[in-house]
Every structure is written in C-alpha cells, then in structure tokens.
Amino acid sequence: MTWLDLAWASTVAAAIVVLPGLLLARAVGLRGVWMWGLSAPFSVTAIALAALVAPFIGLTWSWIPAVLFTVVLAAALWGARWLTVTRRARAVDASADAAASGSVTAGARTAGSWAFAVGVLLAAAMIAVRSVQIIGEPGGISQTFDNIYHLNAVRFILDTGSGSPLDVGAMTSAGLWFYPVGWHDVATLVVQLTGVTIPVAVNTTWIVFSAVAWPLGIVLLARVLGGSKPAVAISAGLAAASIPAFPYLLVDYGVLYPYQAGVALVPAAVAATVALFRLGRDSTGLDPVWSAVALAGALPALALTHPGAFMAWLAFSLPIAVIALIRLLRSGAAARSRIIAVAGFAAYLLIGFVAIRVLRPPLEATLWPAIGLAGQALGEVITVSMYHTPIAEVVAIAMITGVVFAAIRRRSADWIAMSLLAVAGTLYIIVAGVSSATIRNLITASWYNNTPRLAALVVIAVVPLAAIGVAGLWQKLTESRVYDRLVASRGRVLRVVVAALAIVLLGLSMQGRSIAGAVDGASKSYRITPKSALISSDELRLLEELPALVPEDVAIAGSPWTGAGLAYAISDRRVLMPHTLMDISDDIEIINDELDEADAGAALCAALDAENVGFVLDFGSREVHGGEHVFTGFDDLATSDSVRLVREIGDARLYEITACGGLE
Known part of the structure; x- marks a missing residue:
C-alpha cells in the first residue's frame, strides 16, 4: 500500500465521519459552525445505530444500511x-435564543464562521502531518497489546457481516453480549469502500478522528465558551494540535483507538449541552426542544464508541447543570419552574450515580496504580504536562492567562470554562x-483508573x-496605542500581514519540544523491526505470504501473545485465538496443550477436526508485553513429528499439522 492509498482512504473516511452528520444536522435545523461542529458525532451516531439495527432487518454491514438509516x-x-x-416560529426562536445567549452581531458571526474554518483547517493540517510522522508508513502497525483486538475485530465484522455491538463481542467470548464498536464500524466501511488493507484502514480511521472530528468539536466548544472573535477559533485550532496528551497519547499508549475516537467527539457534545441551557456565547439558533434533540443526537456516538467517552460528557455536564440551576433559581422564575428544575437536577444526579455504578469495567481491569503524588499531578495540569510529558510551555501560559481573563469577566460561559478545567483536573489528580x-x-x-485516559480529558478543558x-x-x-500607531493606522494590508505572522509564530511556538517528543515516542511503537514488540518484520512477511500457503477454510493455531493471532486481520485466515483475553474452549485448550506431542491422542484428533485446524504459526517466545504465557503444545514444534515445516522467514515459522493424518 502506498501513501496515495492512505490519502484516498482518508478522504473516504472523512466523508464517512462528516457527510451523514451534515445531513442530520440540517434536518435538525442547525446551520453554519454548529452544523459542521456536530457533524462527526451525528455521523457516528447514525453509523453505530445502523450497525445495531442492520441484523434485525436482514442486512449485512456495509454502506447500504448506513446510508438507508441516515436517510430515514x-x-x-x-x-x-x-x-x-x-x-415564523423559527425566526422568533432564533432571535430570542441569540438575545438570551448574548450572541454577537451578524457581521461578527460571519467573521467567526471563516475563523472557525481557519482554526479547524490549521488543526487538521498540523495533526495530519504529525500523525503521518507517527505511523511512518501507510500500513504501520501499533506494536501494542490492544491492537490485536482492534485489527481482528475489523476482520470479524467483515467476515460475519455484522457490526452490531451485540455480536462483535462473540469474537472472544460467547458471553460478551455487548461491545461498543462505533470506531470499528467506521474502519470496516473504509475497508469495504476503498479496498485498502486493515492496517491502512485502521490508521486512516484514527487519523481522521484526530484531524477532523477533534478539531471540529473542540474549536466549536472554544467558540461557545470564548466567543466568535477570530482569535478564539484560530488559537483553539493551534492549541488543539499542540498538546501531547491528546490526540497523540492515546494512539501510542494501549493502543486506545475507540476511546481516542470517543474523546474526539466529547467537545461537540459539551458544546451542545452549554447551548441547551443557553449559557454560552454562541447559540444554535434552535428552540429548547430542538436543542435537546441536537444533544440527544450526539450522545449515542459517545456511548457506542466507548462508554468512557460518555462518562466524560457526564462529568463535564455536571458543572454546566449546576450553573444552569443556580442561574434559574436567581432569575426570579415562577415557583413551578423552580420545582421542576430542582426535580430535574435530582433526576440527573440519580442517573449519573447509576451510570457511575454500571458503566465501569470489572474490578480486575481497574487495578492501575497512581503514577505519582497529588501535588505532582496538580503541577502537571497547571503546566499541561499530563502523564509526565514535557511541559507545553506556550499552551500552559495561554491557559493560565485564559483563567485570569475568565475570572475577571465572570460570565456564565467563563464560569463553565473554568469549571471544566476544575472537573478534568480533579479527575486527573485523583x-x-x-x-x-x-x-x-x-x-x-469508569476510566479503568488509568492515568492516560484522564490525561486526555484535561486537554478538552485546556x-x-x-x-x-x-x-x-x-x-x-x-487596542494599544503602539499597535494603532505602527500597524492599524497604516492600512488593512499591514494588519492582515501582522495577524498572519502572529498565527505562524504562535503555531510554531506551540509545536515545541513537547510535541516533538510525543511524536517521536509514538512513532517508535509503529515501527516494524526485527525485534518489534507485537509483530516483527520477518513475521509480517510471513503473514503476507500466508494466503498462498494456507487454504481459505483452514484455521491456524498459535500464541496470540506473540502476534500469531494477527494472521486473522492481515492474512484473512481464521485463527483459534484472535486475542489474548478470550474464552478458551475445551478443544482449543487441548490443541494448545498437546499439539506437539509425539503420539496424537483421540482427543487431540477430535479437537483438530472440530476446529478444522491445519496449520500452526510459531513466532518464538517474545511477547507483546514482555511476559511469558506458556502453551505446552507449541513448545517443541521444531522437533515434533506432529507437524511439517512449510515456510520459514528468520525466526517466524509456519508448520502444517500432520498429526492424525492432517486435513483431508
């Protein structure tokens, strides 16, 4: 695959993530920056729900159910x-809404619209360049533990024809009745529509969520909280591309592709929440009912991409709800309205409490320890260096300055901006x-007690x-006299030149050593070398040859910890263990334990026949986590009479199983 393949796939992925949402946003009544800002979560909502509904109406997962559901x-x-x-009511509601939110004039709104576009495009370009630097090559594979699942899940959806969250969990466990696959559904559509390999589609998908969905949402949120002046949107775009903790950390650590995509969608949902309560400095132009519909349209995207993203919205919505309630109680509203508001707030707290108790992983998955002291964590928030990354000096100074300006003005939007930082900072410190x-x-x-996941949320507030x-x-x-004398009084051209120069200098200063370090660190985990953690260069070559060596209907044994399980995603051949953490049937356990034994017993032969296993991959003992998971049936393949060497590239070997007479 070439860079042109990646570029084409990225274009298609961007269309998938934006176009359905634009149609839905227009249908809801959104226009301008709001239509674009909410397009990504609306698109993912439509795609994820379409994937959920498709099996019930007899459709396999493809662009057809996605388009049909969106249109309907x-x-x-x-x-x-x-x-x-x-x-007439639309016009009245739009005017009243604009007045209530303190919106700016039509001229300023127009200026803010082009600035919104500039801010988004700047962020998109900078993030795209950094993302390409990270992957190194179009099909670069993240050498991380979770990537085994993510790559194979895309293949599973292609094979089964179902992208439903009710079905995909069966890849690893028959008892896993729900697994959020909004991100995987998008990646699968990219494969189907472009024909690129799964690794290329995976890279394309995370890059588009980073460089398209994230800038659209975060620049919208900055506009809602900071106003529609061009400097707000443009500086938001620059800052959005200049903090290591997001989007770069989550495509390095883990690798947490679905959570990263969910976090990218959170800012748009938070902006819609602020607009619903009319607390921001920009309005949707919708009445309260349709503002609620707009918010409701964004939330399924979060929940069906990653529950942690939904919980992030819930956390950020708490101060918004509190400020809205205080504002109503102080407004002199009728007693009935106050009672309804208090009851609604109580119901909201109850729902939040239930969500905290329900939307959390099993206890054994939440045992990540703290990485330092509370004071150190506080310092990292202040210096925008979460998870021990280098200090983002310029962004940190801008953030602290923003806190000062917000504290001086003390508008509702300013209080919300500061409270979002307080919420995200508190979660990170804990x-x-x-x-x-x-x-x-x-x-x-709800976030696995995992520091990188909370570090990413701080960026939304920063x-x-x-x-x-x-x-x-x-x-x-x-507004200074010096600027007026040296710049403003000398004409529009000079003002534009000075502004452009300021943008360039600000962008370059924000892209300092912290970003260079983040990109360099992440890129190392995407490099395929003779000793790379998940899959080596020799192993990848063997997997690429596998389709010519293994019949389509024959399964392959091997340890998933060594990368052998990726034969499913890369070679399109079924494997016994598509992930490390999965249910092991009795037949698979027998194969794992007894395959290389000298005398194949009846139980082994029956298991091989039941699973239709004809080959085994031996990728040595190096495991993705540097651990040791022993499968005794693969220990002595080199000297076993139960197998025959078919292909060997370096330390990567493919054996055909000859025990029990082999496959007939």
Whole structure:
C-alpha cells in the first residue's frame, strides 16, 4: 500500500465521519459552525445505530444500511420539524435564543464562521502531518497489546457481516453480549469502500478522528465558551494540535483507538449541552426542544464508541447543570419552574450515580496504580504536562492567562470554562496522584483508573481556556496605542500581514519540544523491526505470504501473545485465538496443550477436526508485553513429528499439522 492509498482512504473516511452528520444536522435545523461542529458525532451516531439495527432487518454491514438509516432518520427529523416548527416560529426562536445567549452581531458571526474554518483547517493540517510522522508508513502497525483486538475485530465484522455491538463481542467470548464498536464500524466501511488493507484502514480511521472530528468539536466548544472573535477559533485550532496528551497519547499508549475516537467527539457534545441551557456565547439558533434533540443526537456516538467517552460528557455536564440551576433559581422564575428544575437536577444526579455504578469495567481491569503524588499531578495540569510529558510551555501560559481573563469577566460561559478545567483536573489528580483504592474506585473506575485516559480529558478543558487567553491578549494588543500607531493606522494590508505572522509564530511556538517528543515516542511503537514488540518484520512477511500457503477454510493455531493471532486481520485466515483475553474452549485448550506431542491422542484428533485446524504459526517466545504465557503444545514444534515445516522467514515459522493424518 502506498501513501496515495492512505490519502484516498482518508478522504473516504472523512466523508464517512462528516457527510451523514451534515445531513442530520440540517434536518435538525442547525446551520453554519454548529452544523459542521456536530457533524462527526451525528455521523457516528447514525453509523453505530445502523450497525445495531442492520441484523434485525436482514442486512449485512456495509454502506447500504448506513446510508438507508441516515436517510430515514433525516427524513423523520425533517418531518418532525415541519410539523412542530412554523417558519415564523423559527425566526422568533432564533432571535430570542441569540438575545438570551448574548450572541454577537451578524457581521461578527460571519467573521467567526471563516475563523472557525481557519482554526479547524490549521488543526487538521498540523495533526495530519504529525500523525503521518507517527505511523511512518501507510500500513504501520501499533506494536501494542490492544491492537490485536482492534485489527481482528475489523476482520470479524467483515467476515460475519455484522457490526452490531451485540455480536462483535462473540469474537472472544460467547458471553460478551455487548461491545461498543462505533470506531470499528467506521474502519470496516473504509475497508469495504476503498479496498485498502486493515492496517491502512485502521490508521486512516484514527487519523481522521484526530484531524477532523477533534478539531471540529473542540474549536466549536472554544467558540461557545470564548466567543466568535477570530482569535478564539484560530488559537483553539493551534492549541488543539499542540498538546501531547491528546490526540497523540492515546494512539501510542494501549493502543486506545475507540476511546481516542470517543474523546474526539466529547467537545461537540459539551458544546451542545452549554447551548441547551443557553449559557454560552454562541447559540444554535434552535428552540429548547430542538436543542435537546441536537444533544440527544450526539450522545449515542459517545456511548457506542466507548462508554468512557460518555462518562466524560457526564462529568463535564455536571458543572454546566449546576450553573444552569443556580442561574434559574436567581432569575426570579415562577415557583413551578423552580420545582421542576430542582426535580430535574435530582433526576440527573440519580442517573449519573447509576451510570457511575454500571458503566465501569470489572474490578480486575481497574487495578492501575497512581503514577505519582497529588501535588505532582496538580503541577502537571497547571503546566499541561499530563502523564509526565514535557511541559507545553506556550499552551500552559495561554491557559493560565485564559483563567485570569475568565475570572475577571465572570460570565456564565467563563464560569463553565473554568469549571471544566476544575472537573478534568480533579479527575486527573485523583487517578494520577491518589493511592486510595476506595476513592479511585468511587470516582475514576469508569476510566479503568488509568492515568492516560484522564490525561486526555484535561486537554478538552485546556484548549478553550488557552483560546480565551490568546484572544484576550490579542485584543489588548490591538487596542494599544503602539499597535494603532505602527500597524492599524497604516492600512488593512499591514494588519492582515501582522495577524498572519502572529498565527505562524504562535503555531510554531506551540509545536515545541513537547510535541516533538510525543511524536517521536509514538512513532517508535509503529515501527516494524526485527525485534518489534507485537509483530516483527520477518513475521509480517510471513503473514503476507500466508494466503498462498494456507487454504481459505483452514484455521491456524498459535500464541496470540506473540502476534500469531494477527494472521486473522492481515492474512484473512481464521485463527483459534484472535486475542489474548478470550474464552478458551475445551478443544482449543487441548490443541494448545498437546499439539506437539509425539503420539496424537483421540482427543487431540477430535479437537483438530472440530476446529478444522491445519496449520500452526510459531513466532518464538517474545511477547507483546514482555511476559511469558506458556502453551505446552507449541513448545517443541521444531522437533515434533506432529507437524511439517512449510515456510520459514528468520525466526517466524509456519508448520502444517500432520498429526492424525492432517486435513483431508
């Protein structure tokens, strides 16, 4: 696969992540920056729900159910709006909404729209370049533990024809009745529509969520909290591409592709929440009912991509709900309205408590320890160096400046901006610096008590405040006498040149050693070398030859810890163990334990026949986590009479099973 293949696949992936959402946003009544800002979560909602519904109506997963569901949903929304909102009511509601939110003039809104586009494009370009540097080659494979599952899950969806969260869990466990696969559904569509390999599609998908979905959402959130002045959107775009903890950390650590995609969608949902309560500095132009519909359209994308993303929205929505309640209670509203508001807030807290208890992994998956002390974690938040990354000096200064400006102004949007940082910072301090298992399990277990996952959430709060800080400083500069005398009085051209120069300098200064270090560190985990952790260069060559060596209907044995399980994703050949953490049947256990024994017993022969296993991959003893998981049936393949060597590339070997007479 070439870089042109990656570029083509990325274009298709961007269309998948944006176009369905644009149609749905128009149907809801959104326009301009709101239509674009909410397009990604709307698209993922439509795709994930289509994948859920498709098996029930007899459709296999492809672009057909995705398009059908999107069109039907859009038509239903359009019909509902036509029935409930007259043309005159829309105009009245839009005017009232704009007045209530303190929106700016039409001219300023237009200026903010082009600035929104500039901010998004700057972030997209910078993140795309950094992402390409990370993967190194179009089919670069993250040499990490979780990537075994993610690559094979895409193949499983292609094979079974179902991208339903009710079905995909069966790849590793018949008892796993639900697994969120919104990200995998998108990656599968990329494979189907472009014909690229699964590794290329996987890289394409995470790059698009990083460089398209993330900038659209975070620049929208910055605009809602910081206003529509061009400096806000442009500086938000620059900051969004300049913090190691997101989007770069999560495509290095783990690797956490679904969670990374979910986090990329969170800012748009938070912006919609602020707009619903009319607390922001920009309005959707919708009445409260349709503002609620817009928010409701974004939330399934979070839940069906990764529950941790939904929990992140829930955490960020808490201060928004509190500020909205305080504002209502102080407004002199009627007693009935106050009672309804208090009851609604109580119901919200109850739902949140239930979600905290339900949307959490098993206890054994939450045993990640703190990585330092609480004071150290606080310092990392202040210096924007979460998870011990190098300090992002310029972003940190901009964020602190933004806190100062917000504290001075004290508008509702400013309080929200500061409270988002307080929430994300508190969660990070608890997970990174508190050793009490009781406290961590009570508050951060929904994120596996895992520091990198909470580090990423801090970035959502940092970017809007950094944008507020930069915009505030730029306003002070442009209002100064020195600027007026040296720049403003000399004409528009010079003002544009100075502004462009400021953007370039700000962008370059933000892309400092912290980003260079993050990209360099992440790139190492994507390099395929003779000793790479998950799959070596020799092993990859053998997997690429496998389709010519192994018949299509024959299964392959081998240890998934050594990368042998990737024969499923890369070679399109069924493997006994597509992941390390999975249910092992009695037949598979017998094969794992007895395959290389001199005399094949009846139990082994029956197991080989039941699973239709004809080959075994021996990728040595090096495991992705550096551990040791012994499968005694693969220990002595080189000297066993039960197998015959078919192909050997370096230390990577493919054996045909000759025990029990082999396959007939």
